[in-house]
Amino acid sequence: GAGVSQSPSNKVTEKGKDVELRCDPISGHTALYWYRQSLGQGLEFLIYFQGNSAPDKSGLPSDRFSAERTGGSVSTLTIQRTQQEDSAVYLCASNVGAEQYFGPGTRLTVT
Amino acid sequence: AQKVTQAQTEISVVEKEDVTLDCVYETRDTTYYLFWYKQPPSGELVFLIRRNSFDEQNEISGRYSWNFQKSTSSFNFTITASQVVDSAVYFCALSELRRGYQKVTFGIGTKLQVIP
Numbered sequence: 001g002a003g004v005s006q007s008p009s010n011k012v013t014e015k016g017k018d019v020e021l022r023c024d025p026i027s028g029h030t031a032l033y034w035y036r037q038s039l040g041q042g043l044e045f046l047i048y049f050q051g052n053s054a055p056d057k058s059g060l061p062s063d064r065f066s067a068e069r070t071g072g073s074v075s076t077l078t079i080q081r082t083q084q085e086d087s088a089v090y091l092c093a094s095n096v097g098a099e100q101y102f103g104p105g106t107r108l109t110v111t
Numbered sequence: 112a113q114k115v116t117q118a119q120t121e122i123s124v125v126e127k128e129d130v131t132l133d134c135v136y137e138t139r140d141t142t143y144y145l146f147w148y149k150q151p152p153s154g155e156l157v158f159l160i161r162r163n164s165f166d167e168q169n170e171i172s173g174r175y176s177w178n179f180q181k182s183t184s185s186f187n188f189t190i191t192a193s194q195v196v197d198s199a200v201y202f203c204a205l206s207e208l209r210r211g212y213q214k215v216t217f218g219i220g221t222k223l224q225v226i227p
Contacts, residue, residue, distance in 0.1 A: 031212060042202065042219035048212055055210050089154065098144045098163075098206050098213050102156040 002026065004103035006092050012109045013082055021077040021106045025094030032075050033100060034067060038088040046090075049075060082110045114138065115205050117218035124193050125226050132188045132221045134203030140164075144206040144213070145179065145186045150220070151199040159201075162186065193225045 005024040013019050025032050034046040045059040049069045060066070064082075069075040079086055087110045093100040116135045124130045136145065147159040160170065162179050170177050174191045190197055200220040206213045 033215070035217075043217040045214070045216070048214070050212060055212065056214070091156065093156075095213070099146070099158060099161050100215060101158070102148075104153075104155045107154075 004092055004094055004101050006090075006103040006106050008106060009104065010107045010109075012111060015084060015110055016081055018078065018080045019082055019108065021079075021090050021108070023075045023077070023092030023094075023103060025073065025075070025092070026101055027073075029094035029096050029101070030072065031095050032069060033093045033095075034075070034077050035091045035093065036061075036088045037091060037105070043091065046077070079108075082108075084110045086110050113218070114216040115203055115218035117201075117203055117221050119221045120219070121222045121224070123224045123226060126195060127192050129189060129191050130193055130223065132190075132201050132203075132223065134186045134188065134218060136184050136186065136203070136205045138184075138205060138207055140207050142208065146202075146204040146206065146215070147177065147186075147188050148202045148204065148217075149199045150202065156202070159188075190223075193223075195225050195227050198223060198225045 007022045032049040035043040036046055037043050047054055047067050048056040051072045052069050064080045067077045089105040089107050091105045092103045114137050118133055143164045145162045149157045149159055160177055167179050176189045178187045200222045202220045203218045204215050206215045
């Protein structure tokens with residue numbers, strides 16, 4: 001498809017387990033962003049990639065969160081030892097200019 | 112102070128009424144971008160408009176219009192003759208150049224409910 005895709009669309013996990021969330025940006029988009037949207041909240045910036053490097057990781061809430069990007073394309077957000085407060089929708093966006101194009105998100109539920 | 116303030120958390124209007132969603136932003140940059148996104152119940156964020164800081168012309172697109180006023184740091188969004196399909200959460204966002212990239216800060220969103 002032509003847009004940003006994310007998988008899985010929904011993930012239910014037990015507290016303490018690790019999860020991986022995937023983002024496929026629009027082909028050719030060098031910039032990639034991860035955001036978190038908690039219930040009833042706005043979008044919280046997590047991390048920004050330019051190519052494979054991450055010049056801004058300032059939004060990652062704890063060292064349980066990490067992300068990588070390979071080949072300047074697919075990105076994976078990993079949450080280790082998940083906690084209930086990690087439950088949220090995780091959104092990915094990509095762009096080449098000022099406008100960001102968003103994926104449909106992954107809804108993460110930690111039980 | 113928040114960078115992007117959307118003071119209205121929830122608004123309800125009756126179909127065909129006009130509604131204005133407020134957005135006030137804060138930045139020290141002279142060059143920046145402002146956006147509005149729509150998030151329908153399906154969840155996917157839909158881009159509505161981008162405005163750069165040097166373009167204060169108001170814009171109209173169908174039933175949607177935007178009023179950008181640098182003097183008051185506001186970028187308000189008006190829906191004319193609202194429809195049920197307009198029911199969604201609307202986010203205002205500010206994009207500033209930081210460390211060589213556009214860092215986007217979102218407001219908390221305004222939930223609009225259009226009642227038939």
